[in-house]
Amino acid sequence: MAANPSIRLNQLAFVNRTGGARAELPFSDSFSFVFGASNTGKSFAVKSLDFMLGGNRELPDIIERRPYERAILELSLSSGERLSLERALAGGDFSVSINGAESVVFSARHNRNDEANLSNYLLNRLKMADKEVAKDKSGTKKALSFRDIVRLCIVDETAIQSETSPAESGEIQFAALERNIFKYMLTGVDDAAMITQLKPKDFSTGRNAQVGLLEGMLAEVESEISDSFPDIDDLPDEYVAVQDELTELEKEMAFVRDSSREKLENKARLVVSINRDQQRVNDISMALENFEQLKRVYDSDIARLESIEEAGFLLGLNMDDACPVCGSPPEAHVHKHALSEIEAARAAAEIEIAKVKAHGIELSATLKDTSAELERSGQRLLLNQQSLTTLEEDLAAGSPKSADSLRRISEIIPRRDRINRGLALARRQVELTRQIADLKKKKQTRRHSNFQAGLSTQIANDFAVQVGLVLQEWGFPGECRTFFDTEGTFDLIIDGKRRRDNGKGVRAITHAAFKVALLIYCRSRGLPHPGLLVMDSPLITYRDPIQSKGGDLADDEEAIKSSDLRERMLSHLGSLGDLGQIVIFDNIDAPANVADFAQIEVFTNNPAEGRQGLL
Structure with missing residues (x-):
């Protein structure tokens, strides 16, 4: 294994x-894990690696790249050469600088007859040069390029979530080529020895079969149109009318929603204000009752003190006369108080009267102000209660309008769906008719090849077993009984379910297992593989369903997210250093022990904390 070119x-x-x-972004020879926040350059790094290995797709014009003009990729070959690629x-x-020597120019375009291009140079070092693969069923061949191999070793975020087979790009015109490249990696045998040939009978048979299939489909479409859409010619006008009606209803609903929202907010404010004013009125009323009671106390005190003062005054005037009450002479009076004492008592009463009267004046002012505040609060309370009543009447009046709009929409939508179905059938009818006519006019241009692209059943089963072992190692739910559908989807069937039929998170994980199994299968058997695997977001199933653009998790994704698959997967990848180099980019947080088996790079998206991002 160590001798495998890589x-x-x-x-x-x-x-x-x-x-x-x-x-700069360094990588470990075995396992590197780059993780962090969104929009920090992880996907840009993956695209850049693909670009620096010969990709011709333009890099995204993100703002962060604008201070830079060139990219440099430093890599090592198992032959001992160290390359610095600048582009x-x-x-x-x-x-390209090789082992520190003066740089030379390498073309980005593959040329099997010239080593001064990156593709042929690397293929020679990997012992994959001069290979040919069939690019269609007729056996037309093309020279294998390094880009054909890289596509199976660098996986971006879109591809890893795709329903397309991990061995294919999804472009139908390249399906045969991509399947043959995959076959070459699993077998080590290219298509150079295959004879290209064309059989007129096969061409005719295939064309007739296609015509028959399309005619059968056309018959089904026309039957449905006849049975369900006798008014099909009127459907375009009906569709316009229905759309106009829906648009108008949606405007009405939006107006009702906006109006109701504002009224409900006003109602909430009124309720708060009414409760506050009602409490204030109650408090003021209680205070006024207390003030009135205090005023009565003041009046009583003043009356009592005035009687004392008057009595003292009279006593002082009549000290030497007969008692004005009983008529007894002065010598019969038994009190011993001197005139000065009586006068002092009278004066004290007079002073106290003045104090009580002063308090009474202050109390009167307070009563006046408090009564005024009570009147203001009461008026405000009354106005708010009237406004609340009016607002509640408006809200009640708007409810029937909203219910009527919803009812009308529920009636229109089935009509619109029926119209859409009919229009789709009409378009399908036209398209099938055109396809049938084109097929019947199609002329044979070359003999059909007897070559059948694809894998043998044995090789496909052996590879599927390897994928199953990887999934078991990761703790993937289920028994991980894995088969390879060579005739249909050219993809995995896991525990009886097609890989493509899972949620995007499960598709990402099983795509990753596919590529890891390919690395293990090829490297452990001395088959063609560069010993390199880069993947973007294989663990998207661990995303936040609210904040992430990936949306809600499917049931199968929830099952994985609640398991320890993430930890087991990363640990397993960390154990594959002898077979190849693996680089993972993802948004998830790394498990606590990942540093034990991986080189970690964290993009925080925070300039004040660690590394903000790639650039």
Whole structure:
């Protein structure tokens, strides 16, 4: 295994001509795990690695890349060579330095007859040069390029979630080619020895079969139109009318919603204000009752003190006269108080009277102010209660309108769906008629090949077993009984369920298992594989269903998210260093022990904390 030709990524860097800006992302020889927040450059890094290995897709024009002009990828070959690949971010050829020597120009386009291109140079070092693969069922061949291999080793976020087979890109015109490339990796045998040939009978049979199939489909469409859509010619006009009606109803519903929302907010404010004013009125009323009682006390005190003062005054005037009450002479009076004492008592009463009267004046002012506040609060309370009553009447009046709009919409939607079905059938009828006519006019241009692209049953089963072992190692739910559908989807069937029929998170995990199994299968058997695997977001099933753009989790994703698959998967990848180099980019947080078996790079998306992002 150690002698297998391989490639190792050492570092990805971005620079400008002046050297004033440089961003670097190093990789471990075995397992690197790059994780962090969204929009920090992880997917851009994956696209950049593909770009630096010969990809011709333009890199995304993100703002963060603008200070940089060129990318540099440093890699090592098992032959001992160290390469530094430099390329403009706008694309074009490579400037390549081998073992530190002066740079030479390598073309980005494959040419099997010239080693001065990156593809042929790497294929030679990997012992894959001069291979040919059939690109269609007739056996037309093309030279194998390094890009054909890279597609199975670098997986972006879109591809890893796709329903398409991990061995294919989803482009129908490349399906045969991609299946044959996959076959070459699993067998080590290319298609160079295959004879290209064409059989007129096969062409005719195939064409007639296609015509028969399309005619059968056309008959079904026309039968449904006849039975269910006798008014099919009127459907376009009906569709316009229905759409107009729906648009108007939606506007009405939006107006009712907006109006009701504002009224409900006003109602809430009124209720709060009414409760507050009612409480204030109650408090003021109680205070006024207390003030009135205090006023009565003041009046009583004043009356009592005035009687004392008057009595003292009279006593002081008549001290030497007969008692004004009983008529007794002065010498018969038994009191011993001197006139001065009586006068002092009278004066004290007079002072106390003045104090009580002063308090009474203050109390009167307080009573006046409090009564005024009570009147204001009462008026405000009354106005708010009247406004609340009016608002509740408006809300009650709006409810029937909303219910009527909903009823009308529920009646219109089935009509619209029926119209859509009829229009779709009409379009299908036209398209099938055109396809049938085109097929009947189609002329034979070349003999049909007897070559059948695809894998043998034995090889397909052996590979499927390897995928099953990987899934078991990761703790994937179920028995992990895995089969390879060579005739249909060219994809896995896991525990009786087609891989493509799972949620996007499960598709991502099983796609990752497919690619990891391919690395293990090929490297352990000395078959063609560069010993390199880069994947973006294989663990998307661990996403946040609210914040993530991936949306809600499917049931099968929930089952995985609640398991320890993430930990077991990363641990397993960390154990494959002898077979190849694996680089994972993902949004999930790393398990606590991942540093034990992986080189970690964290993108925080926070300039004040660690590394913000790739650039």
